Amino acid sequence: MGLLEKNFNPKEVEDKWYNYWEKNNLFTAKTDSNKPPFSIVIPPPNVTGSLHMGHALNVTIQDILTRWKIMSGFNVLWVPGTDHAGIATQNVVEKELSKQGLDRHKIGRQAFIEKVWEWKAEYGGRIIHQLKKLGCACDWSRERFTLDEGLSRAVREVFVRLFEEGLLYRDNRLINWCPRCHTALSDLEVEYEEIEGKLYFIKYPLTSNTGKNEENLINIATTRPETMLGDTAVAVHPEDPRYSHLIGKTVELPLTNRKIKIISESSVDPSFGTGALKVTPAHDFNDEIIGRLHKIPFISVITEDGRMSGDAGDRYKGLDRYECRKKIIANLKEEGLLAGEQRHLHAVGHCYRCKTIIEPILSVQWYVKIESLALEAVRLVREGNIRLIPNAWDNNYYSWMKDIKDWCISRQIWWGHQIPVWYCPDCSGNGGGLQGNVIEHIFYEPLRVNNNTISGGTYSHLRKAGLKHEDIIKNSKIIRIPKEVKPLSQRQDIEECPNCKSKDIIRDPDVLDTWFSSALWPFSTLGWPENTKELKTFYPTSVLVTGFDILFFWVARMIMMGSKFMQREPFKDVYIHALVRDLDGHKMSKSKGNVIDPLVMIERYGTDAFRFSLAAFAAQGRDVRFSEKKVEGYRHFINKIWNASKFILNYREFRSDKSSINEYAEQLDLPSMWILNRLAMTAQGINKELSEYRFNDAASKIYHFIWHEFCDWYIEIVKPVLYKGDDEAKKVIVNCLFFILDNILRMLHPFMPFITEEIWNSIYADKTSIMTSAYPSEFPFYTDAEELMSFFIDAVSGIRHIRGELNINPSLEIIAGIKTLSQKAEIVLRENISAIMKLTKCREINIGEDIARSEDSAVTIKNNMEIYVPLGGLLDIKSEMARLIKDKRKTESELSFVSKKLSNEDFLKNAPTDIIEKEREKFNILAEKSQKTSESIKILKTIKG
């Protein structure tokens, strides 16, 4: 390593050092260390994804913590990994297939899953590569994937145990269904969005009378007319005077020949719509509740494809739900049963992955009984085992956990952990098989068998038609197993029914919600269910760093699963950082086109500048509005560090071998003691801020120390010694400079890993990484230096102030005087007189109690010091004033002439535009000049006074 290059070139050093750290195992945690453990598990990014700003902020924070703790003497493990992201990944691959005119059903489950794995092999490394670009000190030897073998074992173990404990069940109830993704979604996976729809008013004729006049109709409002085909009641409020007398009577459901009852239901809001509610228990969550309460029939009229079912009637069967809506409206109009329509704003649920409008449909799904788990999860936070930071999230957390519903965990997709449950169609024994003729309800929709398209039917129907068991299973598009069929949950795959030994068993085709495996992440990545050393050493993890958007999706569920299966909280702290938004405060999204790519920032400004910006942005409790300007600013900071280091390294020959200043302690001058005290304060401050997750404060402290204290003051002060001092004096200063620089690099390393390593290696030839050095924490304070140095600094600023205000040419050496009554101040000033003179370009400074000052001196008072600069010879105030006043008069008269011209309408109308433009410019220039001369006169006046 030699002296530093002229400019810092991030691209040249970043990969070099990252490879070096990796090769030397500096990120690798030990399981046999006697250092205290510190561990973080990364929120696993989607394996098919690429790095966005949110990730960048998220992992930068984790990396700062990781490197800080490594250097602070901890045995640190940061577990990296990726998430299989069920629906999202499946959608990506399905899109690829559709480009080739294929879909997953055409190629079959096995082939499709192989395709996804191929996709993963090709693109799954991208996000990992990007994490490395950011400098993440992850332990790559422990990288995990939510679908890898070990994690799959953990998932299965958890599922089977929950099953055995009765915390899992299947139920046929209304769920959020995405007709495009063709799967159930949990409540959290539905996004509500305000949409302008229509409210239709439909007339339902009463059947008790024969005529169809107005009194014999009930007007009903709906936004989804197509669901009326599944209506099984009309509900009214029991005390609604308009309708209460009709309770118990029946109406004829238009467009069908069904008759339905009018029921009394207090949850109906008489003030909405017409006050009468059509009840569609199979397609609306509220209606489902009413339906169960009143034990009215459930009629499913919309299928999983989003089309109308056979129960919708022959007229509508097979129509798309929105086609059907149009047709229904048309038909109602024809029959004179449409009373009207109006525009209506309402929130409609959309699939969070593909934005398709979800459809509530009846379906058999797996659920986790959540109540007992949630209670425990609340307790862990309430009793302080887990801290949410900032704790403003506590209330959100509690209220969500209080109203939490059972978690629907089955998804009708193929990419994910297939549910480890089998059903036996042949078995009539106890404990696992079918009872009676339930088998008739297992419904299949085979697509093709031996290249013949076969229509669907029940299992036994197809068997009778001569199909083989495995062909049915392999080729079916939809397999629905009624909830009456007993499931058999197994730790190992089975080939035959344990009860009747039949080989014709069916595995549950569904896979688990992707968040199910994520929920186990803190312990599954450490080797659970094996009792590994990693688990023993690193569980519970120290801190989880995450955005609030997945607080409930993920964090809450990790807490539940961690406490259930590890009997302990999965992490002690949860640091919840902000969302990265664009400059206008909008969420960054591809569709809005306001996305800033972290890799572009890295390309333009270097990783260190980008990381430091993120840290500086990360104030608690507020969203980040990302601005490129700020990154640019911190690139300047990097340049500053680089140049200061370069400067100091020029004097390396005067550095003693030890990087300690102890041997010079006796010879330190005031500025050196002062800067050492500031270093001590900064180091102490940064450790405190980091331990409280105040990254922005830590960043600004170190920024201020390096730039405005070390560079602006200390280096400037010691320059004369370096240029002209004797070797002995140089030695003291140079060792102090190196000592500070050494500590600056170490303090800065967690924020800026690359540049610090580069400079570090230019200082020290022994090729040890800065990562193996200790993080600065405790230093001796030179508290007295603060007060003494303030005289120095204020004297310099005072003289500079006068020079600046009076515009005294910087090349001009002046005389100044400082009058002070403080003996301390006087001593400080006298001892540092040459440095002060150098910094203020004075050829003489008189110090003392009784300094005479001439009449024309400019004066300023700071820190009980009267600082003055005699102006004799520098400025002739009288003639200067006269000149300025003359100047002012002239300017003002010109100005008034021009402004008259510019307010003359004839001139404005008739003159060529370029002439007018010129006059305007002239006006601006004159106005500015006038302003300036006025100000100068003002300053001169104050000096005289």
Next chain:
RNA sequence: AGGCGCGUAGCUCAGUGGGAGAGCGCUUCCUUGACGCGGAAGAGGCCAGGGGUUCAAUCCCCCUCGCGCCUACCA
């Protein structure tokens, strides 16, 4: 509707029960031997508005206005 947060310099934002801050931008000056991605000196703010608590409020409490987010509902 309920809850949470925000409103501080032209812009983006820190911050604190007692003196109003940073970065960028702006003005003036400076080719001083680390750095013009620099240095020095400045201008600019009833800390959203109103009320209260206090010796003292930008900060604590209440209300109003404006903005954002979350949760729930919407036939």
